[in-house]
Amino acid sequence: EDQVTQSPEALRLQEGESSSLNCSYTVSGLRGLFWYRQDPGKGPEFLFTLYSAGEEKEKERLKATLTKKESFLHITAPKPEDSATYLCAVRGSGYSTLTFGKGTMLLVSP
Amino acid sequence: NAGVTQTPKFQVLKTGQSMTLQCAQDMNHNSMYWYRQDPGMGLRLIYYSASEGTTDKGEVPNGYNVSRLNKREFSLRLESAAPSQTSVYFCATTPGTGISYEQYFGPGTRLTVT
Numbered sequence: 001e002d003q004v005t006q007s008p009e010a011l012r013l014q015e016g017e018s019s020s021l022n023c024s025y026t027v028s029g030l031r032g033l034f035w036y037r038q039d040p041g042k043g044p045e046f047l048f049t050l051y052s053a054g055e056e057k058e059k060e061r062l063k064a065t066l067t068k069k070e071s072f073l074h075i076t077a078p079k080p081e082d083s084a085t086y087l088c089a090v091r092g093s094g095y096s097t098l099t100f101g102k103g104t105m106l107l108v109s110p
Numbered sequence: 111n112a113g114v115t116q117t118p119k120f121q122v123l124k125t126g127q128s129m130t131l132q133c134a135q136d137m138n139h140n141s142m143y144w145y146r147q148d149p150g151m152g153l154r155l156i157y158y159s160a161s162e163g164t165t166d167k168g169e170v171p172n173g174y175n176v177s178r179l180n181k182r183e184f185s186l187r188l189e190s191a192a193p194s195q196t197s198v199y200f201c202a203t204t205p206g207t208g209i210s211y212e213q214y215f216g217p218g219t220r221l222t223v224t
Contacts, residue, residue: 032211043114043200043215044153087153091211096141096160096204097168098213102152 002027002092004101012107013078021073021086021104029093033071035064036087038103044087078108112136114216116201122222123191131186131219133201141206142184143168143213144176146197153200159184160206191223 036044048057050066063074089098143158155168159178202213
């Protein structure tokens with residue numbers, strides 16, 4: 001059974017204070033690790049897909065990295081508008097479904 | 111393009127009532143999914159349709175039924191609503207071909223069962 005654990009559950013940062021969110025996973029044959037952003041009252045918004053260890057993807061202040069056991073979402077010099085819940089999900093070999101973690105709630109204060 | 115649309119946005123039901131949640135996509139995607147999201151539980155898969163004409167159970171299918179009406183539409187039915195089904199329901203789609211399995215979500219339906 002695929003498992004995804006995200007930490008911390010909640011993170012409070014000051015504007016400009018860089019940090020990282022963690023996604024640890026166990027999966028039989030990784031076929032993709034996905035990061036999403038979810039704003040309150042809205043559906044999750046797709047950010048990145050990573051397929052193999054060593055891969056990195058960037059978008060504005062966000063950079064996602066992948067190892068064989070975990071992924072990090074690095075947030076550089078965050079702004080208040082980066083406040084959201086960030087979700088991680090994995091797809092295992094042979095499956096057309098994703099397994100989601102419970103998310104990290106990020107709050108960036110001005 | 112509207113992407114993924116869901117109706118209704120909000121619904122209040124009494125225990126025992128039935129209703130159907132509608133989902134439609136204009137992304138020409140093959141696969142569609144229904145999730146529920148509860149505080150502290152994350153997103154849990156209810157049912158999915160890997161392709162038109164097929165449906166499969168997810169993690170929490172009890173109390174629900176689905177219909178893949180055509181490639182664009184996937185509905186979720188609650189036959190006899192229970193308070194435990196109070197939740198936010200999300201529909202999602204994915205290309206479901208090759209290596210493209212990132213999912214795109216609708217805005218959600220907020221359901222309260224009293």
